[in-house]
Amino acid sequence: MASWDVMRELDNLKREIDEAFRGGGYGRFPHEGPFLPPLTARRFPLVDVSEDEGSLYVDVLVPGVDPAGIDLTLVRNTITISGERKPFAPQEGQIVHRSELGSGKFSRTLDLSVDVDSNKIKAHCKDGIMHIVLGKAQHAKPKKIEIKQS
Amino acid sequence: MADKITQRNDDKHVQNREETRSGEHYIRPAVNIIETEYGLTLTADIPGAAKEKLEVKVEKGILTISAPAARTMPGKPVFKEFETAPYYRQFSIPEVLDHEKAEADYANGLLTLKIPKAKAAKPRKIEIKVG
Numbered sequence: 001m002a003s004w005d006v007m008r009e010l011d012n013l014k015r016e017i018d019e020a021f022r023g024g025g026y027g028r029f030p031h032e033g034p035f036l037p038p039l040t041a042r043r044f045p046l047v048d049v050s051e052d053e054g055s056l057y058v059d060v061l062v063p064g065v066d067p068a069g070i071d072l073t074l075v076r077n078t079i080t081i082s083g084e085r086k087p088f089a090p091q092e093g094q095i096v097h098r099s100e101l102g103s104g105k106f107s108r109t110l111d112l113s114v115d116v117d118s119n120k121i122k123a124h125c126k127d128g129i130m131h132i133v134l135g136k137a138q139h140a141k142p143k144k145i146e147i148k149q150s
Numbered sequence: 151m152a153d154k155i156t157q158r159n160d161d162k163h164v165q166n167r168e169e170t171r172s173g174e175h176y177i178r179p180a181v182n183i184i185e186t187e188y189g190l191t192l193t194a195d196i197p198g199a200a201k202e203k204l205e206v207k208v209e210k211g212i213l214t215i216s217a218p219a220a221r222t223m224p225g226k227p228v229f230k231e232f233e234t235a236p237y238y239r240q241f242s243i244p245e246v247l248d249h250e251k252a253e254a255d256y257a258n259g260l261l262t263l264k265i266p267k268a269k270a271a272k273p274r275k276i277e278i279k280v281g
Contacts, residue, residue: 012229015229035180035197046232047232048227048229048230048231048232049229050223050224050226051228052225052226055224055225056228057224062197062258063196063197063260064193064195064258066258088184091184093186094184095186096182096185097184097190098182098183099182100181100182101181101182101195125258127197127198127201127258128195128196128197128198128260129198129234
């Protein structure tokens, strides 16, 4: 079913304007580039969000980060993802030929568009991407209402 | 010609084999290359690539890192900030490196490749006797 959700469009517009002012307003994926570059106005980690009737799905890009060191917290309907990518330990007598990978602390808070059930959250990390599944709260799920004929 | 592993510049006047891969979309992964007296350590961010399908090879002095990566999210998208596409990047590696003894490791989306230097290329300390 194709429906035009005014609130969602406005929300996306707000996000796009925010990104434009952060200096990233070009291309389809303006973020393409290294994770946590030293100089950036963007928020890290990057996320992809999708949803279906019962759940919200969030994929978080966290390459080179130990999953045990990532904090995921939920307060009402905002989730915060924070952690740190450890800098590379300098070795004695090293010569750096290329240094394109970033490191440092990151934290990002996402406002979820619906209420989620705090007991129905699962997260797992695989190959540098964290997949989070958030079950929607019962009252946020679509409910079919039967219409009686009279 | 691929980028020289030990050079910071990206020569544009030589045709890059990466550039001739026009038909498909791919991501050039970001790398760190650190040299010590024992060899080179290359680390690359390739999140979303599966370990089994990751390919690192050396052919005619060209080191190629390639990894297929694809990801689908269930449901309908709300917003997207990153994409997962195959990774591909090449470097020309100097002969002083012994790529036969290279070791690769992959964890949490980070590829670590250690290539030791060939014996002849390691610095040799020469003792000077004062007589």
